[in-house]
Amino acid sequence: MPSYTEENYLKAIYKLAEAEPGTEVSTNRIAEVLQTRAASVTDMLRRLGEKGLLHYQRYRGVSLTHEGRRLALLTIRKHRLWEVFLVEKLGFNWDEVHDVAEEMEHLQSPLLITRLDEFLGFPQIDPHGDPIPTEDGAMRQPQNRLLADLNPHDCGTLVAVRNTSPSFLQYLDKAGLGLGTRIEVLDKAVFDNSLEIKIDNQRKTLISAEVSRNLFVA
Ligand SMILES: [Zn+2]
CATH class of the missing domain: 1.10.10.10 (Winged helix-like DNA-binding domain superfamily/Winged helix DNA-binding domain)
Known part of the structure; x- marks a missing residue:
């Protein structure tokens, strides 16, 4: 072990x-x-x-090696399942779970993780939109695009965040951007690639190029 x-x-x-x-x-x-x-x-x-x-x-x-990779994916699996548990069952916010999951990912009971997975309804992604590796160590590779690569008139749904630091997640909360949010690109500034976007078909807001490089849409 x-x-x-x-x-x-x-x-x-x-x-x-x-x-x-x-x-x-x-x-x-x-x-x-x-x-x-x-x-x-x-x-x-x-x-x-x-x-x-x-x-x-x-x-x-x-x-x-093959075995090293398997163990790495198993640890990531445990981490992400615990994050889902903390958000969905214990009411944590998505910016609060990473450090706790860093501790929980080291619990060594395969049965616990199997039961946890079942209890959560076999989730495919964690609260940040990252894929959860399967029990046999396969990692799903979702084909998402960076918001930064969209052009004016393009639309997408926010499906994952690249940066999972608490400060970035808190910024997104404040801006009203969460997983599932509908985003339409209205304009892209030639000067600095900042974006004017429309959120959920209602509010317009400006986001920096840096923010748009940390959001995945599908
Ligand atoms: Zn994490």
Whole structure:
């Protein structure tokens, strides 16, 4: 059974590899994401390599083995299911769940997770619109578009957020933007790519290019 720290490493490596497909993940990037020293990362990578969870070559970088990837996806699955539970059953807001789920994702009871999944009605996405990996470790890859790539007169429904930091989610709450919100692009400023949008066919508002690069629509 992987330890708390091992699960965090596998998850971080999986996410870094996803962000830059086709490249090996560097020790420095892992140290940055996990906010730890490169020397401790090196030790841990060697240990995970010995357990057959990743391929590690000094100065080259890291890639997960099949088993390493499976464990990373299982941790992400647990994290996202707990987030759904916290929002839907305990009334947490979507900006409050990440840190709690970071703790809960390490509970090691397969039966608990199976029952949780069932209790929640087999959800496909977490409260931020991210796909929940299946029990056998398959990750759905939704074909969503970034709001930033839409042109005037295009419409879409907000289905996921790229940035899940509390401050961004609080900004969206204030702006009245949540999953399921209907968005129509009215105008795009040539100057800075900011967008004028219409929300749910009612209100007009301006959003920055930075905000539009962090929202997925379908
Ligand atoms: Zn989260």
